[in-house]
Amino acid sequence: MNSFRETIERLEKEHRLQKNEYAMLLSPELPEKDADMLRARARALTDRHFGNKVYIRGLVEVTNVCRNNCYYCGLRRDNRSLHRYTLSPEIIEQCCRRGYAAGFRTFVLQGGENPAFSRDVVVETVRKILSSCPDSAVTLSLGEWDDASYAAFKEAGASRYLLRHETYNPDHYSRLHPEDMSLSNRLRCLDTLKRLGYQTGTGIMVGSPFQTIDDITEDLLYIERLQPEMIGIGPFIPNSATPFAPFAAGSVDFTTRLISILRLMRPSANIPSTTALATVSPGGRNAGLLAGANVVMPNLSPRDLRKDYSLYDNKAATGAEAAEGIALLAKEIAEIGLEISKEKGDYEHKL
Numbered sequence: 158m159n160s161f162r163e164t165i166e167r168l169e170k171e172h173r174l175q176k177n178e179y180a181m182l183l184s185p186e187l188p189e190k191d192a193d194m195l196r197a198r199a200r201a202l203t204d205r206h207f208g209n210k211v212y213i214r215g216l217v218e219v220t221n222v223c224r225n226n227c228y229y230c231g232l233r234r235d236n237r238s239l240h241r242y243t244l245s246p247e248i249i250e251q252c253c254r255r256g257y258a259a260g261f262r263t264f265v266l267q268g269g270e271n272p273a274f275s276r277d278v279v280v281e282t283v284r285k286i287l288s289s290c291p292d293s294a295v296t297l298s299l300g301e302w303d304d305a306s307y308a309a310f311k312e313a314g315a316s317r318y319l320l321r322h323e324t325y326n327p328d329h330y331s332r333l334h335p336e337d338m339s340l341s342n343r344l345r346c347l348d349t350l351k352r353l354g355y356q357t358g359t360g361i362m363v364g365s366p367f368q369t370i371d372d373i374t375e376d377l378l379y380i381e382r383l384q385p386e387m388i389g390i391g392p393f394i395p396n397s398a399t400p401f402a403p404f405a406a407g408s409v410d411f412t413t414r415l416i417s418i419l420r421l422m423r424p425s426a427n428i429p430s431t432t433a434l435a436t437v438s439p440g441g442r443n444a445g446l447l448a449g450a451n452v453v454m455p456n457l458s459p460r461d462l463r464k465d466y467s468l469y470d471n472k473a474a475t476g477a478e479a480a481e482g483i484a485l486l487a488k489e490i491a492e493i494g495l496e497i498s499k500e501k502g503d504y505e506h507k508l
């Protein structure tokens with residue numbers, strides 16, 4: 158037995174490691190057979206917790222207007238080439254009803270930080286969805302708000318919130334975001350979400366510009382401490398209308414290795430195989446599932462607007478990545494022995 162294997166086994170048993178041990182698993186020196194073992198252990202643990210089920214979540218991209226200017230994101234306010242839109246609560250409700258009829262029981266409302274999509278609009282939208290789609294869960298992914306707004310969304314019935322921290326290193330954070338954004342506020346939001354009892358999701362882009370292995374080990378230690386119920390990671394993909402256009406995309410292999418580490422750390426967490434993985438490689442989604450992911454998020458947004466929600470170039474939003482392509486999705490994941498589950502799929506803590 159070598160030390161790589163011992164480290165993987167300890168992570169599987171104790172769900173935590175020291176910083177240098179995470180660095181070891183992230184190292185380019187990790188032998189291929191050990192990387193294979195890491196993936197196999199993570200998938201086996203996923204099978205123990207979720208069987209061969211993959212939860213589906215219907216994604217509605219509610220607005221592509223954003224007041225922020227993150228250097229990596231196509232929705233940044235300085236991108237003048239984008240046709241901007243904001244869906245009304247009625248249209249969002251219609252998208253969810255269409256998903257509900259197709260069997261979806263979780264809806265993820267994702268959007269930029271749009272002042273017109275105010276606290277009252279979010280509350281109204283959540284209420285509408287839950288009254289017309291009973292026994293469903295609403296997940297919000299709408300960025301940073303004050304504590305009172307997060308409490309109001311919870312009161313309206315939203316039970317899950319996704320907010321990637323992107324990087325735990327303040328220097329790295331300041332190279333990904335302009336000066337008017339702060340890591341401390343992002344972390345304050347995540348603490349509030351946990352305190353309010355949301356199933357809370359965080360995560361990072363893998364291979365973002367200037368990211369180091371040391372940064373990722375800090376991210377892993379932060380995730381270990383926060384104990385999020387959901388973890389979303391995907392490869393960085395450049396958008397040609399941003400300052401990061403010249404940078405290379407992150408790799409599928411490295412992203413899936415991180416998914417496996419996170420699965421061994423957080424056995425019950427809901428971990429999506431992200432659209433970004435499906436975008437960088439045709440086999441990316443299934444590679445994420447084989448590495449320990451248990452969720453996919455087909456797109457329920459109005460079809461004619463999907464091209465405008467261009468977080469990064471060539472984002473996959475059709476075929477098996479779209480809600481209307483669910484039969485194709487089922488067929489593709491059946492090829493690796495998994496099947497779609499239409500259950501609500503709340504987080505259940507088990508070790």
Ligand code: SF4
Nearest residue numbers: 223225227230233269
């Ligand atoms: S990452 Fe989020 S906050 Fe930043 S510009 Fe894009 S939509 Fe806005």
